[in-house]
Amino acid sequence: MPNPEKVLQTVAWKGGRVRMIDQTALPERLTYVDMSDWRDVAQAIRTMVVRGAPAIGCSAALGMALGARGIIAENKAAFRKRMEQIADTFKAARPTAVNLGWAVDRMMGVVDRVDGNVVDIKDALITEALEMLREDIEANRALGAHGAKLLPDSVSILTHCNAGALATVSYGTALGVVRAAVEAGKNVRVFADETRPRLQGMKLTAWELLQEGIPVTVIADSMAATLMRDGKIDCVIVGADRIAANGDTANKIGTYSVAVLAHHHKIPFYVAAPLSTVDMSLPTGARIPIEERETVEMTHLEGIRIAPEGVTVLNPAFDVTPHELIAAIITERGVIEAPFAKNLAAVGEREAVLA
Numbered sequence: 452m453p454n455p456e457k458v459l460q461t462v463a464w465k466g467g468r469v470r471m472i473d474q475t476a477l478p479e480r481l482t483y484v485d486m487s488d489w490r491d492v493a494q495a496i497r498t499m500v501v502r503g504a505p506a507i508g509c510s511a512a513l514g515m516a517l518g519a520r521g522i523i524a525e526n527k528a529a530f531r532k533r534m535e536q537i538a539d540t541f542k543a544a545r546p547t548a549v550n551l552g553w554a555v556d557r558m559m560g561v562v563d564r565v566d567g568n569v570v571d572i573k574d575a576l577i578t579e580a581l582e583m584l585r586e587d588i589e590a591n592r593a594l595g596a597h598g599a600k601l602l603p604d605s606v607s608i609l610t611h612c613n614a615g616a617l618a619t620v621s622y623g624t625a626l627g628v629v630r631a632a633v634e635a636g637k638n639v640r641v642f643a644d645e646t647r648p649r650l651q652g653m654k655l656t657a658w659e660l661l662q663e664g665i666p667v668t669v670i671a672d673s674m675a676a677t678l679m680r681d682g683k684i685d686c687v688i689v690g691a692d693r694i695a696a697n698g699d700t701a702n703k704i705g706t707y708s709v710a711v712l713a714h715h716h717k718i719p720f721y722v723a724a725p726l727s728t729v730d731m732s733l734p735t736g737a738r739i740p741i742e743e744r745e746t747v748e749m750t751h752l753e754g755i756r757i758a759p760e761g762v763t764v765l766n767p768a769f770d771v772t773p774h775e776l777i778a779a780i781i782t783e784r785g786v787i788e789a790p791f792a793k794n795l796a797a798v799g800e801r802e803a804v805l806a
């Protein structure tokens with residue numbers, strides 16, 4: 452049984468600074484970095500010191516609160532102008548995860564809403580960012596509990612990339628479902644795709660689960676088909692960076708291939724994500740912006756060149772899984788099944804009424 456006290460907190464506000472786990476040092480070292488300049492937070496998002504859709508959203512919120520503290524402005528208009536520049540920098544840091552823009556817009560909403568002097572707005576921004584961190588953990592625990600109910604008592608789960616505590620503030624989405632299933636007394640084994648090129652599955656998912664003694668086996672991405680054919684996988688659970696209104700889901704490159712394989716082998720393919728990952732402004736996944744990262748991530752491993760000099764490589768960081776391949780989307784408000792266009796809209800409307 453995992454000890455809830457041992458679950459990692461990936462981003463936090465400590466003594467007026469932003470603290471985050473340096474994920475580029477894992478699994479060799481668990482180290483934390485403290486940042487007192489908002490530009491360092493934006494750079495940490497770009498360089499993937501912090502990564503995972505909810506984690507970068509919450510980091511940007513904390514970064515904006517930090518940036519606000521440093522602004523010297525005579526009036527609200529001047530303060531807002533400066534905040535807009537900070538907001539634009541955060542939004543541009545990584546394009547695919549909608550959580551980043553969602554968090555930044557929510558922080559700008561505070562700037563617009565709070566009447567009062569600049570000091571009041573700065574305080575309100577910190578309060579809002581901390582509330583977003585709290586909500587993230589709460590959403591993950593809720594979606595984890597909903598997802599765990601879908602699983603049999605003994606289950607073997609394939610996951611891709613890292614959608615764990617390290618990709619959120621804590622607890623995780625796909626791995627939140629894993630944690631909740633373990634807490635419910637189920638017998639869970641995880642297979643983690645290593646997730647080329649950055650190896651989040653091997654470096655982060657495997658490390659994170661090992662910390663809590665949850666059984667995990669790492670496989671090369673190319674092994675998933677064989678494991679499925681041999682009956683070793685009962686279901687797939689992945690996270691999401693952006694879900695379009697019809698359920699099309701952007702997630703780490705390679706997710707789409709896993710979904711096709713799961714469909715072929717008649718294995719349920721689940722997406723676990725908070726509702727903040729749903730982008731109702733996009734009717735389908737066709738216009739989800741896909742981040743292209745530096746080709747060095749492909750050509751080099753741990754700084755050592757593994758590709759021939761001069762070869763052309765591609766490095767899209769995400770792909771889009773068509774909604775037809777998704778058995779259900781597990782959210783904090785429950786498990787959403789097809790037709791996703793209708794059912795996601797209904798949840799969105801209920802949320803709007805509750806807000």
Ligand code: MRU
Nearest residue numbers: 502503504614618624690691703
């Ligand atoms: O490039 P990354 O490591 O930020 O990609 C992360 C993923 O694709 C995750 O699966 C996704 O953000 C969901 S995290 C709960």
